[in-house]
Amino acid sequence: MEHTATIAQATETSIVYLTKNYIRYNAWANTTLVNWLRTKEESVLEQEVPSSFPSVRKTLFHILQAQQYWLSIIRRDETPNINWEESKTLEEVFSAIVAQSEEFVAFLDSMSAEQIDEKTMVVSPWFQSDFANFEYIMHVVNHGTYHRGQITTIGRNLGFTDAPMTDYNFFNIHGK
Template sequence: MSLKTLITNSVQYNNWVVNKYIDWLSTKSDEQLNQEVISSFPTILATLHHIWQTQEYWWAYIAENSDFDFAAISAAVTKDEIFNGIKTNSQKLMDYVQSLSEEDLAKNVKIESPWFQCDFSKFEYIQHVIIHGTYHRGQIVTMGRNVGITDAPMTDYNFWNVYKDSEIKSEV
């Protein structure tokens, strides 16, 4: 399997998962989404906001456009803005990756931020975005259980990989 295929599958899977989570969580009450629990972030909605902020931050480097405005995305936003922001960013990343060549994916992008410096390939940053989101979505499932949400959707990679060409293809 080529790097292009692997990363393209990864962003397609990530986009599918993001949509499954947002569709699932959009049926939950504002009270549940904003109920404080002990975790990395105090609420499910705050965790989703963080996922969106992080996706946007890394998008600026992956796309080499430096259009990330931390202040703008950190401002108080509504549930719908967070939901739409995550979905839009995931779709944007998927579309972008599908347009890249194998060489584009292997291109190094140097980052010099106030927090760290690194010089890795685009595909490594893309993998980081996906893994970071997965980590926090796992927290959301646990947070949900603590506020009475027990019907998390099945979003394992293998489930998507097995069924992506059949019954769930229309969702991808």
């Protein structure tokens, strides 16, 4: 019985570590991507190309919206009403995604192991789920990784050949 408790304790610690490290990775990757994008012409970043979100700016805005949504769910806040896409400059979107990513890190740093493992019921017009908070956090980071890849591909289509490395292993070796 004692051996089982030790395994459960180690697993919980591993999940907490991974969850917090993964959200730090997300903030680092978003900041790295934004810093790279800041070196590009704004007019090019607004250019539309065939993709699920037609421009770099619109894809970044989608990542921001998703992160805000999921953080509000985990905090059990009201879901934010985000409808300012057209009124924000590209630089404001850059700053907002970096700040929001850091806000997510700070919130997770304040969570206990029990809170990270606690289930949260989500009822929306699109789905219903009742998962542990760490599952939602993994989703947020995977979602961001997917769309950062899209931004890199959009950039490639716009002629950018110098995209930064933003994968998780690179972060663990060089980004911390």
